[in-house]
Amino acid sequence: MNWLKDFVKPKINALIIRKETPSDLWSKCLCGQLLYNKDLKENLYVCSYCDRHLHMNFEARFKFIFDDQKFKIIKIDIENNDPLKFKDLKKYTDRLKESQKKTNQKDAAFVATGNIGGTLSCVFILDFSFMGGSMGQYVGESFKIGCLKAIELNCPFIAISSSGGARMQEGLVSLMQLPKTVAAINLLNDNKIPYISLLTNPTTGGVSASFAMLGDIIIAEKGSMIGFAGKRVIEETIKEKMPENFQTAEYLLDHGMIDIVVHRKELQETLVRVLSHLKK
Numbered sequence: 001m002n003w004l005k006d007f008v009k010p011k012i013n014a015l016i017i018r019k020e021t022p023s024d025l026w027s028k029c030l031c032g033q034l035l036y037n038k039d040l041k042e043n044l045y046v047c048s049y050c051d052r053h054l055h056m057n058f059e060a061r062f063k064f065i066f067d068d069q070k071f072k073i074i075k076i077d078i079e080n081n082d083p084l085k086f087k088d089l090k091k092y093t094d095r096l097k098e099s100q101k102k103t104n105q106k107d108a109a110f111v112a113t114g115n116i117g118g119t120l121s122c123v124f125i126l127d128f129s130f131m132g133g134s135m136g137q138y139v140g141e142s143f144k145i146g147c148l149k150a151i152e153l154n155c156p157f158i159a160i161s162s163s164g165g166a167r168m169q170e171g172l173v174s175l176m177q178l179p180k181t182v183a184a185i186n187l188l189n190d191n192k193i194p195y196i197s198l199l200t201n202p203t204t205g206g207v208s209a210s211f212a213m214l215g216d217i218i219i220a221e222k223g224s225m226i227g228f229a230g231k232r233v234i235e236e237t238i239k240e241k242m243p244e245n246f247q248t249a250e251y252l253l254d255h256g257m258i259d260i261v262v263h264r265k266e267l268q269e270t271l272v273r274v275l276s277h278l279k280k
């Protein structure tokens with residue numbers, strides 16, 4: 001037995017590893033800068049070097065959006081199903097368990113109610129950190145539950161999206177969520193409930209092809225990537241080069257696809273202003 005290698009070194013390693021790892025303290029922006037997580041949180045997850053709007057998880061979003069950080073999460077009483085018993089490199093059920101462990105979330109969708117600038121509102125969030133914010137049955141049902149809650153409370157409905165699209169592991173069932181969310185929006189319309197859709201980076205695929213682009217008012221965070229298929233896929237299909245800023249919030253605003261592009265620091269006051277107009 002090598003006493004130094006087998007006994008002393010592991011003890012030293014254990015002492016060092018117990019401390020916080022750099023990944024708990026720092027995040028790296030795509031511009032290459034390292035950002036201290038505490039500062040990043042205070043800056044609403046906006047990079048202080050390049051102004052890129054980084055991901056904000058559902059909890060930070062709810063706290064940010066509701067008055068005095070007060071909100072009530074609506075319990076989503078359904079299970080995540082594996083309708084196809086799907087397996088690629090791993091079983092879908094195992095992927096779900098892994099994501100649940102990693103994020104401490106049941107799935108990618110959340111619904112909460114609270115006041116925004118004094119207006120009671122029902123807010124649905126699709127969180128990219130859980131399986132890329134993909135929409136399966138759980139997410140579609142959560143959206144519907146959110147709409148029904150807004151109708152029950154007779155208050156505006158706001159959906160905040162960040163998603164890679166439909167959850168392919170649920171196949172056709174995930175595609176069925178597209179008409180389901182559209183039908184839920186029709187219920188909002190029938191009941192004269194205003195619906196604001198907030199698009200954050202990224203909002204793509206089946207989510208942009210359904211509820212995300214159907215808001216009475218569509219707001220996007222500055223610099224967000226919004227589209228259906230990827231730029232490269234489109235270029236290869238139509239054999240044309242797309243503009244540099246194609247599929248950005250700013251490009252969509254210039255082409256009349258969305259109504260407002262907002263910096264995250266002005267998001268709260270923009271929502272309050274839009275809600276007060278809608279109330280009238």
Ligand SMILES: [Zn+2]
Pocket residue numbers: 029030031032033047048049050051052
């Ligand atoms: Zn940056």
